[in-house]
Amino acid sequence: MVTLYHHPFCPHSRFVRLSLGEMGIEPKLAEERPWERRREFLMMAAEGATPVLVEDHPPALPGAEVIAEYLDETRGLGLGDRRLLPDDPAGRAEARRLMAWFNVKFFNEASCWIVREKVYKRFMSPEQGGGGPDMQAVRAARSNVRYHLRYIGHLIRGRNWLAGDRLTYADLAAAAHLSSLDYLGDVQWDEDETARIWYARVKSRPSFRPLLADRLPGMAPSATYANLDF
Amino acid sequence: MVTLYHHPFCPHSRFVRLSLGEMGIEPKLAEERPWERRREFLMMAAEGATPVLVEDHPPALPGAEVIAEYLDETRGLGLGDRRLLPDDPAGRAEARRLMAWFNVKFFNEASCWIVREKVYKRFMSPEQGGGGPDMQAVRAARSNVRYHLRYIGHLIRGRNWLAGDRLTYADLAAAAHLSSLDYLGDVQWDEDETARIWYARVKSRPSFRPLLADRLPGMAPSATYANLDF
Known part of the structure; x- marks a missing residue:
């Protein structure tokens, strides 16, 4: 099980959601508001920023690049030509x-x-x-x-x-x-x-698709946001 | 031959110099002042920032992390227990x-x-x-x-x-x-x-050692800068 601490509008969180999606991994999403500096979140990741990815076991992995490299190292070879980093x-x-x-x-x-x-x-x-x-x-x-x-x-x-x-x-x-x-x-x-x-x-x-379904309370998306033929 | 476009006080350039030093690679150093936005430098690396590492052949590699990962992928296995990323x-x-x-x-x-x-x-x-x-x-x-x-x-x-x-x-x-x-x-x-x-x-x-020998014209280092027993 993969849990992703994210914010729906954090671009780095969105990057990880897309990467997991391309790999066929459906994470459990936990919304985090980093500016609240929640103690358990800071204990888990001293960086205090989204995204943070947690597998079944520690350590928690903070940051887009750290997560991307980890996912490539642990899943990349099995993805064949859908791998998200080239081979050379x-x-x-x-x-x-x-x-x-x-x-x-x-x-x-x-x-x-x-x-x-x-x-x-x-x-x-x-x-x-x-x-x-x-x-x-x-x-x-x-x-x-x-x-x-x-x-x-x-x-x-x-x-x-x-x-x-x-x-x-x-x-x-x-x-x-x-x-x-x-x-x-x-x-x-x-x-x-x-x-x-x-x-x-x-x-x-x-x-x-999951990103296009995101909605911000009180703030509708632009007219073309979810339109594939914009 | 490895050429490193760097600035002596750019911390990211220093990081790459240390990494190359640990790997036993002596680069040709080319000092760059990124704020001058030299045309040839921008043509080589659109980022316009130091460090940029160039092997005998393109592409030029810009940025501390890109260079670090590239060096690990091309030299890491040969370094044994002096490798600069762990194995797991x-x-x-x-x-x-x-x-x-x-x-x-x-x-x-x-x-x-x-x-x-x-x-x-x-x-x-x-x-x-x-x-x-x-x-x-x-x-x-x-x-x-x-x-x-x-x-x-x-x-x-x-x-x-x-x-x-x-x-x-x-x-x-x-x-x-x-x-x-x-x-x-x-x-x-x-x-x-x-x-x-x-x-x-x-x-x-x-x-x-090479970093401790750096000097800035008109600005002497702190008393302990080059002192190993500070």
Whole structure:
């Protein structure tokens, strides 16, 4: 049994949900609000951040990359050509480079700000940093999304998937972060047609369905969020 | 031949230099000032950040984690018990967790701020963001260092090295970030005696010698920087 401590709008949690879905693993989902700094959660993972994956036995595995590498090491060989990292070191490096591009760089420049300002702060008390969104931060982050869409388009014009011939963690990381923003209507799909078509391909995978069913109380998704032909 | 594009005070570059040193690989070092956004550097690695490792052949490998995983995959098996990741998935996950703790969390909370404010900004033009250090940011970062020293002490009181029985990437990541700050006199070693003793052990390794010889023009290192018995 795999348990995933996650938040529905945490892009890194979404990345792990997609990865588990591609591997045919259905986790038990436990929603966590990291800003509440729940004692049992901090005892389990000193990082205090989602996602955290727990197998039947310790240790708890915190963070998108740690979980991705662990899943590849424990399940990868059995997945054959559905493995989410390529087989050769250079191909694996390229998939990891792009996984980090979205899980670190895109997060720092865009998804971290938009999700925090528009979602997390609604649930935080004033002491926890809650309140209305800082729209200046949201606007800056939105403008950064355009540049990343163009980068996706640039890559996909030369490749089948982001890191090469096969779907890899790179595609799931990029799609996970974009999906959180897409719910909020903060992805300007008209920026790059190739990026839009790539996202439609990822979005139509069965692993994506649970994400498309996520709903935030009091905040409906954008009109195209769950639409596979957007 | 391995070429490493690095900056002497970039903690992630230092981490890769230590890792290469432990593996007995002597790289050709090419100093890069990422804030100058040199065209050839950006063409090689769109991330625009150090470190970037280049073997005889493409692709260029950007970023501490991508390089660490690549080196383990291409050299790890030949290193025997000097391998820098453990052999079992849970052990590897713990080493990666702590590698990320220092390369991401410690960087975001401490080393990024101190190195940028006190070192990089000296070399940047006003247009690049140069100028005097923001001492409020430096003070906040310095205070965060104390908490991380206590975490190192906590781990080492139960283990031989940070992630377990053997020296791993986790120790090299932690020591790399601390070494940049130690040069600047910004590590309060009196905070945790166990952490200090652990650092002395890492610092006395032959892989550390090239780092201890680094000098910043116009800025002498702290009195204890190159002292193995500090």
